[in-house]
Amino acid sequence: MFLALREFRHAKLRYLLIGFIMVLIAWLVLFVTGLAQGLSSDNASSIQNMKADYLVLQEESDHRINRSVLTDELWNEVRSHPGGSDAAQLGVHMSTLTQEGSSTKFDAAFFAIDMESFLAPKVVEGSRISNTDAGVVMADSSLKDDGYRLGDRIVDQASGTSFEIAAFTEGQSFSHAPVIHMNFEGWKSLQPGSSKHGAIYNAIALNGSTEQMEALVSDIPGIELITKKEALQGIPGFQEEQGSLIMMIVFLFVIAAFVLAVFFYVITIQKMNQFGVLKAIGAGTGYLARNLILQVLSLTLVSLAISIGLTYGVSYLLAGVVPFSLTPSVVLLCSLLFLAVSLLGSLLSLYRVIKIDAIEAIGRAA
Amino acid sequence: MTQSKLLLDQVSKEFGDGDTSVKVLDHISLDIKSGEFVAVVGPSGSGKSTFLSIAGALLSPSKGRIWMYDQEITKLSAKKMNQLRLSHIGFIFQSSNLIPYLTVRDQLLLMAKLAGQHGQEPKQRADDLLHRLGLSHRKSHYPESLSGGERQRVAIARAWMSDPELILADEPTASLDSERGRTVVQMLADEVKLRQKAAVMVTHDQRMLDLCDRIVYIEDGKLSEQPRPIQL
Numbered sequence: 001m002f003l004a005l006r007e008f009r010h011a012k013l014r015y016l017l018i019g020f021i022m023v024l025i026a027w028l029v030l031f032v033t034g035l036a037q038g039l040s041s042d043n044a045s046s047i048q049n050m051k052a053d054y055l056v057l058q059e060e061s062d063h064r065i066n067r068s069v070l071t072d073e074l075w076n077e078v079r080s081h082p083g084g085s086d087a088a089q090l091g092v093h094m095s096t097l098t099q100e101g102s103s104t105k106f107d108a109a110f111f112a113i114d115m116e117s118f119l120a121p122k123v124v125e126g127s128r129i130s131n132t133d134a135g136v137v138m139a140d141s142s143l144k145d146d147g148y149r150l151g152d153r154i155v156d157q158a159s160g161t162s163f164e165i166a167a168f169t170e171g172q173s174f175s176h177a178p179v180i181h182m183n184f185e186g187w188k189s190l191q192p193g194s195s196k197h198g199a200i201y202n203a204i205a206l207n208g209s210t211e212q213m214e215a216l217v218s219d220i221p222g223i224e225l226i227t228k229k230e231a232l233q234g235i236p237g238f239q240e241e242q243g244s245l246i247m248m249i250v251f252l253f254v255i256a257a258f259v260l261a262v263f264f265y266v267i268t269i270q271k272m273n274q275f276g277v278l279k280a281i282g283a284g285t286g287y288l289a290r291n292l293i294l295q296v297l298s299l300t301l302v303s304l305a306i307s308i309g310l311t312y313g314v315s316y317l318l319a320g321v322v323p324f325s326l327t328p329s330v331v332l333l334c335s336l337l338f339l340a341v342s343l344l345g346s347l348l349s350l351y352r353v354i355k356i357d358a359i360e361a362i363g364r365a366a
Numbered sequence: 367m368t369q370s371k372l373l374l375d376q377v378s379k380e381f382g383d384g385d386t387s388v389k390v391l392d393h394i395s396l397d398i399k400s401g402e403f404v405a406v407v408g409p410s411g412s413g414k415s416t417f418l419s420i421a422g423a424l425l426s427p428s429k430g431r432i433w434m435y436d437q438e439i440t441k442l443s444a445k446k447m448n449q450l451r452l453s454h455i456g457f458i459f460q461s462s463n464l465i466p467y468l469t470v471r472d473q474l475l476l477m478a479k480l481a482g483q484h485g486q487e488p489k490q491r492a493d494d495l496l497h498r499l500g501l502s503h504r505k506s507h508y509p510e511s512l513s514g515g516e517r518q519r520v521a522i523a524r525a526w527m528s529d530p531e532l533i534l535a536d537e538p539t540a541s542l543d544s545e546r547g548r549t550v551v552q553m554l555a556d557e558v559k560l561r562q563k564a565a566v567m568v569t570h571d572q573r574m575l576d577l578c579d580r581i582v583y584i585e586d587g588k589l590s591e592q593p594r595p596i597q598l
């Protein structure tokens with residue numbers, strides 16, 4: 001619009017400076033958001049990608065999968081309950097591994113599953129292992145970055161058992177460690193002695209309606225039912241990590257709102273006399289308000305565009321070094337929020353502009 | 367009888383209410399006709415600016431009625447008053463009334479924009495006006511780089527841009543030396559005569575009064591008409 005654009009042009013430095021601050025803030029918002037998302041999937045993508053709505057854990061296990069121990073007996077009880085028709089066992093075991101013939105150690109999470117169940121992950125390389133061969137596993141592709149290939153053998157430090165990598169999966173991590181899927185034959189070899197009491201699991205994954213789940217919890221004693229989201233929160237460190245990042249993001253939004261509010265407020269106060277003149281010569285309040293909003297919006301939009309570019313640029317440079325994931329929909333959401341926040345910041349100035357009286361212009365030598 | 371451009375009938379204005387109220391204007395009546403250039407004089411604080419604000423639909427009177435042509439402006443809504451100011455009244459203020467980030471030409475074009483006029487015609491009109499006021503070479507300058515007299519001439523050009531029937535000026539020469547001030551007032555007087563408009567000017571400067579057709583004096587809330595000073 002006529003006034004807004006000409007003012008930008010005339011007071012370039014002023015608006016460049018505030019634009020620069022906005023770019024930095026928006027950049028930080030997007031980057032931290034990407035980091036939060038990246039970390040969360042680095043931490044727990046196996047749970048996020050799990051095709052189950054609910055998990056059954058042992059009671060009092062505080063939403064933590066690794067604290068829960070379930071038996072074959074319980075599995076049968078769940079299976080025979082109407083709510084348990086769509087269920088699968090899950091064994092989770094954090095372990096330290098080495099490659100056969102090498103002494104370099106790495107951490108991984110063993111996930112024992114029924115390869116025919118809905119918990120079986122998608123295979124991206126190799127072919128899915130069977131339920132009978134105890135010596136083969138499927139590893140997350142992040143191991144490929146560490147030099148592992150199909151056919152390589154890995155050794156579990158605690159039990160000394162070795163496994164062959166027969167397939168690679170994608171997006172499978174737990175507590176910042178890659179997930180290695182195995183069948184229950186392999187699971188037994190990790191836990192000598194468990195066969196006495198039958199196999200031991202950590203959780204039962206379930207799909208079904210809320211009512212069915214409620215019935216299941218009340219009918220079977222000694223269990224607790226959690227949603228997938230609660231299971232995420234129960235992963236050690238997940239909540240703390242996400243919580244602190246989200247707090248940073250919220251603060252950045254608040255800071256952005258205040259920076260804009262203060263900037264435009266000061267400028268508006270400076271221009272009081274001018275607004276009075278404009279109103280006196282016939283500029284309507286709506287016209288002046290539209291100009292102000294247009295200024296705020298265009299400043300925010302340009303800053304956002306630059307910061308989105310910067311964010312993707314930096315994430316490209318840092319690819320593989322830091323966990324970073326920013327989907328277009330999240331960028332869009334952040335941008336909309338940022339726009340909303342900046343408009344909120346301009347409300348105070350808008351109020352002043354609306355309240356200015358044309359009479360300010362007359363009889364004042366300013 | 368020539369037509370009334372502006373008619374004030376028994377207008378009073380009080381500021382504040384109750385015990386602290388101040389009566390600035392007390393039953394003032396004035397009739398300004400086409401082609402008249404009226405000077406308003408009076409001591410400081412006597413209500414000259416208040417009078418001008420009321421005449422210019424910037425302030426509503428406590429009592430009394432005001433007509434522009436046949437339209438009673440005391441009855442208009444805020445929005446209508448805004449439109450009235452835009453199309454019928456040209457304001458010239460004491461100083462610093464130009465928009466700092468607009469070039470001289472854009473100051474004039476803003477008036478056209480506000481009135482919703484687009485295209486080449488307003489640009490042509492702006493260029494003509496600037497030419498008439500001897501500002502053609504300053505077209506793309508910002509107010510900060512103009513002299514006081516040039517600024518005031520730009521303000522006049524802006525006031526004429528919407529071709530208003532009534533020009534209201536509050537001490538338009540206050541920031542100018544007497545020679546430049548006189549040129550500016552002369553321009554106002556010429557325009558009023560030439561195009562049968564009307565103008566009201568508040569001034570402190572006695573030397574300008576001979577350029578005006580009528581002189582009204584405000585003191586203690588009362589308005590009285592004075593005889594014109596004798597032409598030298």
Ligand SMILES: Nc1ncnc2c1ncn2[C@@H]1O[C@H](COP(=O)(O)OP(=O)(O)OP(=O)(O)O)[C@@H](O)[C@H]1O
Pocket residue numbers: 363381382388390408409410411412413414415416417
């Ligand atoms: N908004 C207001 N509220 C209260 N009193 C006001 C207000 N505006 C003006 N006044 C008072 O009205 C009186 C007249 O003010 P006005 O500005 O019209 O004087 P003036 O004749 O233009 O003076 P000057 O020659 O110094 O410009 C003053 O006493 C002033 O204090």
Ligand SMILES: [Mg+2]
Pocket residue numbers: 363414415416536
């Ligand atoms: Mg005054």
